Amino acid sequence: MMTQRPPKPAPKRRPRPPAPEVRRFEANVVEGLEAIARRELSVHLDRRVTLHRLPKAGVAPGAFRFDYAGGLRALLRMRTVQAIYMVRFYAIPRPRALLGDQAFRALLEDIALVRAAHPPQAFRTFFISAAGENTAVMKRLRTALAEATGLSEGFEEGDLLLRVRRPLDGREGWEVLLRISPRPLATRSWRVCDMEGALNATVAHAMVLMTDPRPYDIFLNIGCGSGTFLVERLLAGPARRVLGCDTNPEALACARENLAAAGYTQVAELHDWDARRLPLEDGSVDALCADLPFGHLVGSHADNVTLYPALLTEAARVARPGTLFALITHEVRLMQSLLSESTVWRPVNEQRIALGGLNPRIFVLQRI
Numbered sequence: 001m002m003t004q005r006p007p008k009p010a011p012k013r014r015p016r017p018p019a020p021e022v023r024r025f026e027a028n029v030v031e032g033l034e035a036i037a038r039r040e041l042s043v044h045l046d047r048r049v050t051l052h053r054l055p056k057a058g059v060a061p062g063a064f065r066f067d068y069a070g071g072l073r074a075l076l077r078m079r080t081v082q083a084i085y086m087v088r089f090y091a092i093p094r095p096r097a098l099l100g101d102q103a104f105r106a107l108l109e110d111i112a113l114v115r116a117a118h119p120p121q122a123f124r125t126f127f128i129s130a131a132g133e134n135t136a137v138m139k140r141l142r143t144a145l146a147e148a149t150g151l152s153e154g155f156e157e158g159d160l161l162l163r164v165r166r167p168l169d170g171r172e173g174w175e176v177l178l179r180i181s182p183r184p185l186a187t188r189s190w191r192v193c194d195m196e197g198a199l200n201a202t203v204a205h206a207m208v209l210m211t212d213p214r215p216y217d218i219f220l221n222i223g224c225g226s227g228t229f230l231v232e233r234l235l236a237g238p239a240r241r242v243l244g245c246d247t248n249p250e251a252l253a254c255a256r257e258n259l260a261a262a263g264y265t266q267v268a269e270l271h272d273w274d275a276r277r278l279p280l281e282d283g284s285v286d287a288l289c290a291d292l293p294f295g296h297l298v299g300s301h302a303d304n305v306t307l308y309p310a311l312l313t314e315a316a317r318v319a320r321p322g323t324l325f326a327l328i329t330h331e332v333r334l335m336q337s338l339l340s341e342s343t344v345w346r347p348v349n350e351q352r353i354a355l356g357g358l359n360p361r362i363f364v365l366q367r368i
């Protein structure tokens, strides 16, 4: 007689991990770099990020919002944004209500989340930026925050920066924006030597991305100054060679310090070459970046009239056909006139940005 086997127990289903909470963020970028910063976020954060459409009511120029469901550490790796804030809307009539039980608990939860993304001692001070910073209510809020977080009050800009403001889209209530890093993301820890005229690192990073970096590239930065492009190129990914040249020995010394701080002494090459006469073979370079003397802090307008054409000609000689060259300058007319006559460089993009009260342009050129 056949014995019947007992039925197999149904396989135990593993409980699904809870879906990460979707939170709202605001990114601050150099005006004009919104598109490239949005691309960086979508490439690196993939499906976890939903970008709000641009232009979006409620956000000032140079800023955009997004919803994101994932760890904050991934956001801290974004390199084309100046700063990222976690945004929470409070349906409250006035800031005093932030001291209410529910609102204050939500605020502390957000603060704990931000602090948990960093080493324990990263935040020591906090600062609240708000209209009416010195009102009695703000003072009470500061006292309550100091007590609950153990942080002391900072001046002007604390490690933990909170901005309390009305939503710009006109909704009734208040928003608290909490910066997710103790310093703006644009403040790079590798910058141990600062040079007058050094380029904002987020702009340099965006320009590196505009050259479509690949691991087999020979990358050249003419007029490398303090080495901003060299570090940012290596942060964007490996390269076959990364070369920087400058005629100013002080600039090269500064670049050396910054490269050492970034841990790139062995991988980047610094040279005292004049970029008008490069000891490189024809067609030997795959990508180029330059932050040409604007003629204000560095160089002069009169010199630029002869310097720029010489640099463009020599860069074209060393660039292989198809090479992308991203350069930034404030000499817009001079550049446009040189490019209109160029038979070696084809302009593929021109982007105006807002930087330190000036409106320089980024030109992306392709070697014909």
Ligand SMILES: C[S@@+](CC[C@H](N)C(=O)[O-])C[C@H]1O[C@@H](n2cnc3c(N)ncnc32)[C@H](O)[C@@H]1O
Binding pocket: 195, 197, 198, 199, 200, 222, 223, 224, 225, 226, 227, 228, 229, 245, 246, 247, 248, 251, 273, 274, 275, 276, 291, 292, 293, 294, 298
């Ligand atoms: C605006 S600064 C570059 C700043 C740099 N991007 C940084 O972040 O520090 C321009 C640099 O071009 C260099 N330069 C000017 N003429 C040059 C030339 N003919 N060859 C090489 N470098 C040159 C200057 O010495 C200066 O360091």
